[in-house]
Amino acid sequence: MWELRHRGGGGPGPGGEAASPPREGEAAGGDHETESTSDKETDIDDRYGDLDSRTDSDIPEIPPSLDRTPEILKKALSGLSSRWKNWWIRGILTLTMISLFFLIIYMGSFMLMLLVLSIQVKCFHEIITIGYRVYHSYDLPWFRTLSWYFLLCVNYFFYGETVADYFATFVQREEQLQFLIRYHRFISFALYLAGFCMFVLSLVKKHYRLQFYMFAWTHVTLLITVTQSHLVIQNLFEGMIWFLVPISSVICNDITAYIFGFFFGRTPLIKLSPKKTWEGFIGGFFSTVIFGFIAAYVLSKYQYFVCPVEYRSDVNSFVTECEPSELFQLQSYSLPPFLKAVLRRETVSMYPFQIHSIALSTFASLIGPFGGFFASGFKRAFKIKDFANTIPGHGGIMDRFDCQYLMATFVHVYITSFIRGPNPSKVLQQLLVLQxxxxxxxxxxxxxxxxxxxxxxxxxxxxxxxxxxx
Missing domain, CATH: 1.20.5 (Single alpha-helices involved in coiled-coils or other helix-helix interfaces)
Structure with missing residues (x-):
């Protein structure tokens, strides 16, 4: 806990306790206030006035998260130093998460969408919780309710747009859904306006600034989590390969940069993340580009990964069947002169997507880490080590996906700029909805x-x- 400095003479007398601010759902004021209510409001104003005037050095340290490492791991690794203990915990949990990820891939695209939605909600919860703790926002009227309400509104808007685009044939059969889709944007806007009005009505005198801090905090969090997760799902609909290669490239870069930095790291890379080294950064770059090139070659062979994900109303499920586009058909390429001498061949056969994979993996290894540096700066600003303690040895879910969101935006922009052409299936779905x-x-x-x-x-x-x- 940290000490609040009361300004003027509005604080409680000796031996007295400060009155609690209004809880969620209580009235913010009225025309007929008693004397005790006025004193209570004065104490609240003093308390939040101090919060509003704080500098970065006044930000309280959040108590460290509890260690959730399973007891069986603690006993097995009890004889190791903390450095090697952390290495083994991170390694075991990493392999476990990768195994679960493979299982979800096997279960199909719909399960991957649910996974993305679950991760989005958890990341939102972790970031909002930091705001609660740092600014002591639990006492602000309606703040928690409004934060989650805005999350629902924004998800309703984005996922409604997805339903309208990719499930048109299904919507056509359901009259209730036709109404929701036809007026989807108006309904979304009306829902948001309701939350906006609730926020304005919840404003409490003399600590408006804190409430607007948290209003902005919520909206920036929504921008980071909901918008980016929506782009991840949009990439998935283009074909599972556009989902898997970028995500696996970021995972590969995280792992290989950590390994190279752990064993060979000597030169610090950036002050925001003292444990990051140039050796890890460079080693991660080359490893990721090679991995992305090989992964693209392997996945390009299968329709399950390269075909756009489409909803088929006749079978009431998602299907990934198609004639692969030229991106996923082997082509012969002439080698540069210096490679001809090394490889002793004139041409090489590969999938065009492998060339695009080089661009994706390069971004994942050179620009993607800046998402992690951004997250490190955020954590340093609020004096926390991790976003949460969800995953032993790794921190919170947001600690694992700080680079993924930046990667998702790049992939979406890359597809729309260099890959995507007119989609006959999507045009046909839109035509079927017409009169x-x-x-x-x-x-x-x-x-x-x-x-x-x-x-x-x-x-x-x-x-x-x-x-x-x-």
Missing amino acids: PEQQLNIYKTLKTHLTEKGILQPTLKSLIFPIEDE
């Missing part, structure tokens, strides 16, 4: 266009009655 008259007009327009280009032969009826046919 029959609109579909017929589009059919006639498309037929006329294809006939003029010579792709379709004009029918005898259209030659005799061109006006009627139109």
